[in-house]
Amino acid sequence: NAGVTQTPKFRVLKTGQSMTLLCAQDMNHEYMYWYRQDPGMGLRLIHYSVGEGTTAKGEVPDGYNVSRLKKQNFLLGLESAAPSQTSVYFCASRRLLAIQETQYFGPGTRLLVL
């Protein structure tokens, strides 16, 4: 049981380049989330998914796209990276309607856009 994993751990991009961040969970959780964390701030929700094949926008979705083709994977894409997207990205998963709250976060992906 690996929990929530994120790939890659660190990436440097040039402005205009594209990339995909992968989040994988092996807990059969329905909900998955992508957040970004910037210095001195709490996390901000980019996109989320309530189940396989569904996605929805969070607070700061501009410049990002997501897909949830398989229940265990949630992909975050940057089509044309900008320096403002330099951040640490966290993925999280959660079980639907659990008696006890279950939320798990990945270790993060540090992205630098030059």
Place this chain on the structure above:
Amino acid sequence: AQSVTQPDIHITVSEGASLELRCNYSYGATPYLFWYVQSPGQGLQLLLKYFSGDTLVQGIKGFEAEFKRSQSSFNLRKPSVHWSDAAEYFCAVATGTSYDKVIFGPGTSLSVIP
């Protein structure tokens, strides 16, 4: 506007001393309330959650939090701090079963003096 404030940017306590981290929120209705801990270079770990019922919530690692509706506060406490508690602590509020409307506070950094 909805907001979450953590008045203390940084707190230093001695090992064995008690701890209280403050969190105040502004929301239309009583939201879900959370406390998370983030160790350096790690993802977030959920300490505890409140939605309804008993206003004193017990969490993991010996933490507890008390919801005070009249003060719009959800302060985190621990009776005796251990050196391993040194980390960043985030308060968050969310609404809806999807947690799609989520706001994180800016965090409080805790240092522990041996």
